[in-house]
Amino acid sequence: xxxxxxxxxEYIEFVTEQMASxxxxxxxxxxxxxxxxxxxxxxxxxxxxxxxPTHGRVGFAPEDLLRTYLAMILCSVTSPSxxxxxxxxxxxxxxxxxxxxxxxxxxxxxxxxxFIARLMQLPQFxxxxxxxxxxxxxxxxxxxxxxxxKKKVTKRHAGIVARLTKRFMRQADVEQQVYVPHQEAxxxxxxxxxxxxxxxxxxxxxxNHLNLAxxxxxxPVHGNRYGLKVCNCTTRECECxxxxxxxxxxxxxxxxxxxxxxxxxxxxxxxxxRNHTAELPVYLMMTxxxxxxxxxxxxxxxxRAISASFVMNRATQCFSxxxxxxxxxxxxxxxxxxxxxxxxxxxxxxxxxxxxxxxTQIPMASVxxxxxxxxxxxxxxxxxxxxxxxxxxxxxxxxxxxxxxxLGETCQCSTSSYxxxxxxxxxxxxxxxxxxxxxxxxxxxxxxxRTSAERVFKRQKLDLLLAGVKTRCKGRHLFFAMLTAIAVxxxxxxQRDTQDAAKQ
Numbered sequence: 001x002x003x004x005x006x007x008x009x010e011y012i013e014f015v016t017e018q019m020a021s022x023x024x025x026x027x028x029x030x031x032x033x034x035x036x037x038x039x040x041x042x043x044x045x046x047x048x049x050x051x052x053p054t055h056g057r058v059g060f061a062p063e064d065l066l067r068t069y070l071a072m073i074l075c076s077v078t079s080p081s082x083x084x085x086x087x088x089x090x091x092x093x094x095x096x097x098x099x100x101x102x103x104x105x106x107x108x109x110x111x112x113x114x115f116i117a118r119l120m121q122l123p124q125f126x127x128x129x130x131x132x133x134x135x136x137x138x139x140x141x142x143x144x145x146x147x148x149x150k151k152k153v154t155k156r157h158a159g160i161v162a163r164l165t166k167r168f169m170r171q172a173d174v175e176q177q178v179y180v181p182h183q184e185a186x187x188x189x190x191x192x193x194x195x196x197x198x199x200x201x202x203x204x205x206x207x208n209h210l211n212l213a214x215x216x217x218x219x220p221v222h223g224n225r226y227g228l229k230v231c232n233c234t235t236r237e238c239e240c241x242x243x244x245x246x247x248x249x250x251x252x253x254x255x256x257x258x259x260x261x262x263x264x265x266x267x268x269x270x271x272x273x274r275n276h277t278a279e280l281p282v283y284l285m286m287t288x289x290x291x292x293x294x295x296x297x298x299x300x301x302x303x304r305a306i307s308a309s310f311v312m313n314r315a316t317q318c319f320s321x322x323x324x325x326x327x328x329x330x331x332x333x334x335x336x337x338x339x340x341x342x343x344x345x346x347x348x349x350x351x352x353x354x355x356x357x358x359x360t361q362i363p364m365a366s367v368x369x370x371x372x373x374x375x376x377x378x379x380x381x382x383x384x385x386x387x388x389x390x391x392x393x394x395x396x397x398x399x400x401x402x403x404x405x406x407l408g409e410t411c412q413c414s415t416s417s418y419x420x421x422x423x424x425x426x427x428x429x430x431x432x433x434x435x436x437x438x439x440x441x442x443x444x445x446x447x448x449x450r451t452s453a454e455r456v457f458k459r460q461k462l463d464l465l466l467a468g469v470k471t472r473c474k475g476r477h478l479f480f481a482m483l484t485a486i487a488v489x490x491x492x493x494x495q496r497d498t499q500d501a502a503k504q
Contacts, residue, residue: 001058002051008039011100018097025094031074032098034494038486040067042193046186050118060107061100065115066190068099068107073483074490078469080112120183120475127243134242135226138251138260161334162388164309172342180314183475187482188283192318195489196282202493204278205271207319211446212269212282214308214326215453217461218254218289219477220263221246222470246472252289264477265289267307268485269315270456272325272449278492279452281460281485283315286478309335312343321345325450328352333389336430346435348447361414364422372422374413378404380422390429396420459491460484 006014015032024032040063047062072083075095084106087095093103101107107115116122171178180188199205227242251262269283287307308330315321323346324339331352339345364372364380372380372394380394381401396411398404399419414420425432436443461467464484471477 001053001056002044002047003058003061005041005044006061006063006100008041012036014100015097018093018102022094022097023092025092028075028094030494031071034074034490035067035071035098037493037497038067038070038194038198038490040194043190046189046193047119050121060111062115062119064100065107065112066119068095068101069112069483070486070490071095071099073464073480073487076465078465078480081109084109084112116476116479119186120479121186122473122475130245130247131230131241131243132227134239135244137226161309161332165334165337165388168309168313168338168342178314178317180317183478184285184314187478188318191282191284191482191485195280195486196319198493199271199278199280199489202496204276204492204496205273205280205282209322210282210319211272211274211323211449212315212321212325213272213450213453214267214269214311214324214330215450215457216265216267216307217457218252218261218263219266219461219467219469219481220261221249221472221477223249223262223472225249225251225262248288248474249472250288250290261289263289264474265307266477266481267311268453268456268481269311269324270453272452274445278496279456280489280492281456282319283311284478284481284485285311285314286474286481288474309338312345313338316343316345323348323446325349325447327450331431333429333431336434337390340430348436348443348450350438350447351432361420362412367424370424372424374420376412380420383421386423389423390431391423391425394422394424456488459488464488 015036019032043063043066044061051059051062068083068088069080072078072080072087075083075087077083077087083095088099088101088106090096096103096106099106196205196207200207223244223246227244229238229240230243231238231240233240246262249263251260252265253259254261265287267285267287268281271280271282272278285307308326312321312324321343325348328350329352331349335349336347339347362375365375365377366373368379370392371382374380374396378397381397381404383393383395383400385392396404396413396419398407398409398411399417411419427433460481461484464487466480466484469477469480471480
């Protein structure tokens with residue numbers, strides 16, 4: 001059962017009374033004022049269906065449990081066990097008081113973990129389902145394939161963004177509701193209800209005219225990719241089944257650190273403004289580490305654009321996006337088409353120039369009236385329009401037409417039996433001809449804000465210790481990512497209030 005609801009003003013009054021006899025640690029003296037800025041009372045509405053209204057003992061208020069997690073993050077503690085045993089049980093009573101508890105009655109470690117499971121609706125633990133065959137070590141070929149995904153288009157990635165574009169367009173035509181997993185939905189509902197709305201009231205962002213920057217980062221799990229032995233074999237390399245405590249994790253390649261990471265990947269949208277320097281996270285999505293990671297090549301461009309397509313398609317159901325900045329890894333034609341037709345968003349993405357000037361065959365001599373002219377002086381034969389890539393296809397006239405074949409000439413431009421193939425792009429191609437030219441000062445000024453996503457990641461992972469959280473479940477990882485995102489909002493609010501008070 002849920003206890004009676006306590007308003008935010010009553011919480012502040014409770015903390016003020018208790019702090020009269022509490023010694024405040026100097027290193028954490030700002031936590032009280034930071035938590036006082038966040039009203040968590042509406043969280044009760046989101047939790048009503050997760051508690052029985054008539055049976056069971058009266059538990060701790062969910063808003064107080066979420067507040068104690070925020071206090072834990074603000075105090076640079078990553079372990080709930082350590083938080084309960086060394087902080088909430090501290091003789092001073094400071095940490096229990098700022099969380100909304102009395103020092104004599106604080107939640108246990110199991111209570112905190114149960115709150116995450118209840119909020120995120122984590123599946124019930126079953127050890128037998130996590131025992132499976134031993135994972136094979138990555139071969140040299142598999143490692144090379146993971147790196148090659150960053151530098152070239154592989155067969156499994158070709159055309160994925162175009163297919164996603166058709167799917168999202170079809171769903172929009174029939175007005176089908178966009179599917180969002182429960183864990184992602186509840187996390188973003190809390191973030192938008194309590195933080196994004198308050199940041200808008202403070203003038204730090206505008207949900208009706210957002211400027212965003214998107215990027216992803218790797219989060220390693222506290223587990224072994226090769227599992228734990230459950231057999232009695234004495235040999236280390238036995239092939240018996242093993243226990244895997246991180247069933248949702250996968251191995252991915254982090255090109256920034258040139259390392260393989262076993263864990264999850266967090267894709268996040270960050271708001272920025274032309275009027276101030278506040279950079280705030282507004283939408284979070286957690287996926288497996290092998291789904292997308294950071295590099296700037298064609299193969300990765302499709303993988304990164306896939307995740308960006310999903311997160312943008314879901315985020316635009318909650319707010320309107322005017323401008324979105326992404327790195328060159330998102331440079332895909334289908335991504336531009338979705339931005340223009342579905343999201344009504346202007347993209348700021350530089351061209352991916354990885355394969356620029358990479359000719360495997362003899363290049364064209366010239367282009368006359370939009371028709372390529374080969375090195376032998378033949379006008380290329382029009383062979384159709386490719387809607388998925390928004391480009392026009394031309395073939396060698398010697399191979400493509402009967403008249404050319406009857407002449408008996410040989411194609412000197414290509415060694416392929418199909419003949420030389422050349423693609424040209426019409427002016428309707430949004431990728432090559434965006435509404436705002438890439439050479440303009442406005443584009444360059446807006447694109448400078450793309451690094452805001454990386455700065456927020458740095459604040460979450462290093463300053464708020466998200467990278468040090470020892471967890472294995474994807475739902476828990478997303479929960480702690482939400483806590484650090486909320487903490488970023490709190491720190492910005494507190495800094496602004498402190499500056500305004502100093503000016504007065």
